[in-house]
Amino acid sequence: MQWSKFKDKDLVLSLAHGIKQKAKKFDRLRIMHVCGTHENAIARYALRDLLPNNIKLLAGPGCPVCVTSSKDIDAIINYGIKNDCTILTFGDMLRVKGSAYSLLSASKLGLYVKMVYGLDEAIYYAKQAKKDAIFFSVGFETTAAPVASIIKSVNLPENLSFFSVHKYTPNGVLELLKAGKLNIDALILPGHASIVSGLAPYEKVASSFNLPCVAAGFEPVDVLGAILMIINQLEDNICKVENEYERLLNYEGNKLAQKALNDIFDITDSIWRGLGIIKNSGFEFKKTYNYLNAKLKFNIPFSDSYTEEQKGCRCAEVILGTIEPPQCPMYAKICNPHNPVGPCMVSDEGTCRNWWEVKGDI
Ligand code: SF4
Numbered sequence: 367m368q369w370s371k372f373k374d375k376d377l378v379l380s381l382a383h384g385i386k387q388k389a390k391k392f393d394r395l396r397i398m399h400v401c402g403t404h405e406n407a408i409a410r411y412a413l414r415d416l417l418p419n420n421i422k423l424l425a426g427p428g429c430p431v432c433v434t435s436s437k438d439i440d441a442i443i444n445y446g447i448k449n450d451c452t453i454l455t456f457g458d459m460l461r462v463k464g465s466a467y468s469l470l471s472a473s474k475l476g477l478y479v480k481m482v483y484g485l486d487e488a489i490y491y492a493k494q495a496k497k498d499a500i501f502f503s504v505g506f507e508t509t510a511a512p513v514a515s516i517i518k519s520v521n522l523p524e525n526l527s528f529f530s531v532h533k534y535t536p537n538g539v540l541e542l543l544k545a546g547k548l549n550i551d552a553l554i555l556p557g558h559a560s561i562v563s564g565l566a567p568y569e570k571v572a573s574s575f576n577l578p579c580v581a582a583g584f585e586p587v588d589v590l591g592a593i594l595m596i597i598n599q600l601e602d603n604i605c606k607v608e609n610e611y612e613r614l615l616n617y618e619g620n621k622l623a624q625k626a627l628n629d630i631f632d633i634t635d636s637i638w639r640g641l642g643i644i645k646n647s648g649f650e651f652k653k654t655y656n657y658l659n660a661k662l663k664f665n666i667p668f669s670d671s672y673t674e675e676q677k678g679c680r681c682a683e684v685i686l687g688t689i690e691p692p693q694c695p696m697y698a699k700i701c702n703p704h705n706p707v708g709p710c711m712v713s714d715e716g717t718c719r720n721w722w723e724v725k726g727d728i
């Protein structure tokens with residue numbers, strides 16, 4: 367199929383019609399995706415409006431900015447203010463608040479912080495800088511894998527180290543399901559992140575929780591096609607992992623990327639914003655790379671106790687699909703993309719931000 371076909375209006379409408387017909391036999395279906403790019407596509411193309419009322423399309427914990435704990439943000443801000451170093455990170459991370467400050471607002475308190483588009487640029491800045499530079503390394507396997515590959519392949523400047531808050535999607539989802547925190551009937555798996563991990567890690571999710579799982583691309587036909595594949599599975603009473611994104615994604619994933627990840631990182635417990643510590647859900651440097659691990663190199667104090675979100679912010683419920691953004695009393699009133707109270711309003715992968723961009727103050 368040509369690329370433009372994935373946006374084709376007639377195809378989109380016929381998929382929506384097929385979904386409507388088949389969904390009649392179900393009282394209610396709650397389908398969750400775990401990818402900010404999916405939420406972006408769903409909001410931009412108003413795909414929820416094409417679905418019947420008995421299908422709820424929920425945005426799960428799929429935005430790397432939203433799941434970065436305020437505890438981690440506090441730790442790096444506190445260290446950076448007291449010590450002469452540069453913090454390097456992606457643009458979206460600059461505006462997400464810790465318990466009091468974001469990296470950007472903490473610059474008023476003396477934090478030296480610089481936005482970069484990727485690790486390549488961070489390396490460039492570290493080479494220019496005379497002081498220590500710490501890369502606040504955020505994101506799921508999509509971002510963790512390139513970071514690992516670059517670390518393996520280039521000579522890093524000695525003054526550059528990393529504060530890894532990388533998360534591993536399959537185990538994050540699995541543990542949330544085990545903890546009974548997700549009330550869902552099926553999952554749309556993240557297309558890009560799965561290109562790295564492959565689909566095998568989701569077999570356990572499908573079999574242990576009887577959840578149809580379909581990996582999907584990011585065009586309207588992809589998302590609706592995945593929903594139809596899910597309904598077909600439910601109709602036939604089967605729960606398996608399927609691939610709608612065959613044009614780019616294969617079942618095994620990217621072996622080279624997986625090797626780079628395994629060489630550099632261990633899978634460890636990790637704190638997710640508003641959700642607490644999730645077992646085996648993060649990437650942390652292997653012992654052999656302790657010299658790159660800023661947390662150890664500089665002994666950055668960190669408490670692993672549960673962190674509350676901004677007072678009144680209901681992001682945790684948004685990313686568990688328990689509420690929709692407008693149900694948060696702050697939505698569009700005091701929280702908007704110009705003044706984001708919680709992380710879900712910051713990034714264009716954030717659920718509240720996507721709803722606001724399309725629906726405004728409703
Ligand atoms: S593709 Fe990966 S990095 Fe991009 S939003 Fe989805 S999960 Fe996040």
Ligand code: SF4
Pocket residue numbers: 678679680681682684691694695696697698701702706707708709710711718
């Ligand atoms: S509207 Fe703002 S405060 Fe409310 S859940 Fe969303 S990001 Fe958090």
